[in-house]
Amino acid sequence: EPEVTQTPSHQVTQMGQEVILRCVPISNHLYFYWYRQILGQKVEFLVSFYNNEISEKSEIFDDQFSVERPDGSNFTLKIRSTKLEDSAMYFCASILEASEAQYFGPGTRLLVL
Amino acid sequence: AQKVTQAQTEISVVEKEDVTLDCVYETRDTTYYLFWYKQPPSGELVFLIRRNSFDEQNEISGRYSWNFQKSTSSFNFTITASQVVDSAVYFCALLSNTGNQFYFGTGTSLTVIP
Numbered sequence: 001e002p003e004v005t006q007t008p009s010h011q012v013t014q015m016g017q018e019v020i021l022r023c024v025p026i027s028n029h030l031y032f033y034w035y036r037q038i039l040g041q042k043v044e045f046l047v048s049f050y051n052n053e054i055s056e057k058s059e060i061f062d063d064q065f066s067v068e069r070p071d072g073s074n075f076t077l078k079i080r081s082t083k084l085e086d087s088a089m090y091f092c093a094s095i096l097e098a099s100e101a102q103y104f105g106p107g108t109r110l111l112v113l
Numbered sequence: 114a115q116k117v118t119q120a121q122t123e124i125s126v127v128e129k130e131d132v133t134l135d136c137v138y139e140t141r142d143t144t145y146y147l148f149w150y151k152q153p154p155s156g157e158l159v160f161l162i163r164r165n166s167f168d169e170q171n172e173i174s175g176r177y178s179w180n181f182q183k184s185t186s187s188f189n190f191t192i193t194a195s196q197v198v199d200s201a202v203y204f205c206a207l208l209s210n211t212g213n214q215f216y217f218g219t220g221t222s223l224t225v226i227p
Binding site for chain 1: 148150155156157158160163204206213214215216217218219220
């Protein structure tokens with residue numbers, strides 16, 4: 001069964017450093033998402049992406065964040081200058097059509113020191 | 114505004130007991146979708162069910178069943194004859210027909226004691 005993959009599974013970085021989290025959505029899917037889950041808390045929406053542009057973003061997704069689909073298969077989330085509070089699990093998700101269930105990747109656990 | 118409330122933060126049951134996880138949602142949309150996801154200790158989010166607002170038929174899948182009641186804006190999830198492998202955090206989520214983001218509840222942590 002096709003699945004969403006994410007790399008790396010864990011990343012540790014120093015505050016102020018840039019990180020890029022990578023996702024490979026399911027190949028025929030058209031809508032892509034990033035979510036964040038701070039330890040022990042609920043899953044929070046960051047951004048949605050369709051047709052090579054951001055379609056919606058939350059208040060969390062400020063100028064420090066950016067997304068890109070550089071080559072038609074990868075979908076990346078970049079955090080330009082990490083802060084301690086960026087420590088969380090980051091989930092990528094994709095769907096074929098709007099309103100369908102989102103298939104989530106296994107997550108990248110980011111720790112900012 | 115869209116909102117999902119899971120009032121039960123933690124539940125513990127003994128194996129083979131039935132358990133119901135509550136979910137109450139708020140939306141002004143007439144068309145919307147409700148979901149349940151399971152998050153085991155390993156951390157991934159596992160899709161369990163999707164229900165649209167026009168389909169109030171209850172669903173059963175093995176030991177899992179879901180009770181959707183529009184009149185009370187609830188979408189409750191019951192596990193029958195619980196097993197240790199059911200131990201996880203369960204999230205209810207709402208997807209509006211006008212938006213394209215999920216609104217997750219805060220999750221219910223279920224522990225099944227052998």
